[in-house]
Amino acid sequence: MSARTPPPPALTRWERRTEVPLLAASLVFLAGYAVRVLAPYDAQPWHDIALVLVGVTWLLFIADYAVRIRLSGLGHRFVRVHWLDTLVLLLPLLRPLRLIKVYTAIQKRRDEPRLSLYARVMSYAGLTSLLLGLSASLAVYHQEHDAPGASIRTFGDAVWWACATLTTVGYGDAVPVTPWGRVVAAFLMACGLALLGAVTGSFSSWLIQVFRREDEKEPPASG
Known part of the structure; x- marks a missing residue:
């Protein structure tokens, strides 16, 4: 399947259902990272809580990536075709770049764009x-x-x-x-x-x- 081939229906449904929850997870990740960076070194238990939030949300991103690889049918080619998703997985602080997909997913649930x-x-x-x-x-x-x-x-x-x-x-x-x-x-x-x-x-x-x-x-x- 080439990069221009429409994605499988199962992948499209998965992305529509998960984009907004993943955006929320991205904000949680950013908040946890902010606490890790800005809080004083002796600010416990906040550092531990922030570390847990960062780890859990990153695991969610990895699970979503794995599911989309399976649903896409592309196998290892998914990494090259969806290079932005791969980059965002490796560098979660770049997840704001996926906002356009989140907005598109929301608009597809409406009859007309707002x-x-x-x-x-x-x-x-x-x-x-x-x-x-x-x-x-x-x-x-x-x-x-x-x-x-x-x-x-x-x-x-x-x-x-x-x-x-x-x-x-x-x-x-x-x-x-x-x-x-x-x-x-x-x-x-x-x-x-x-x-x-x-x-x-x-x-x-x-x-x-x-x-x-x-x-x-x-x-x-x-x-």
Whole structure:
């Protein structure tokens, strides 16, 4: 089965039923990771509780991935065809990138979309940017705050860095110095460019559509 072949009905039903619960599990994972990163070292039992939440939700992601491999009928090719799902499984902090599938699953349960195409793109990109920025801030702070020569010492520094990176501003006052911090930065830069392009393109198309409608409503000028 090629990448363009429609998925089996069983896989489609499974994804529709699990996307929203998995989104909730993603938020639980993010909350657990945040506690692990931000809570003081002696904050017990919160560290243990957070570790359990992170482990349990990750096991849910692995179980979902295994079920979808079986239902897809692709076998080992599933890893290549569904590369985003594979990447998200390995790096759960990137699960906000799957929000578009969650939104699609919700909309398929309705007769008509509640938002226009342009509004959907902008709302998806905005929510994805927010969650990715938070995830990147946590990951970079975790790697950088105690590294020698680091300029990102507090979580506030990490949030400021994530905002500057996502918006492609890049002030340069806070930059990662560790290898893994720079890996996170590279991912965030790529995602920031893609999301910014999606938002600006959709907003421009929406404005053109509005102006075209206004021109059509105006009566022709009399000679």
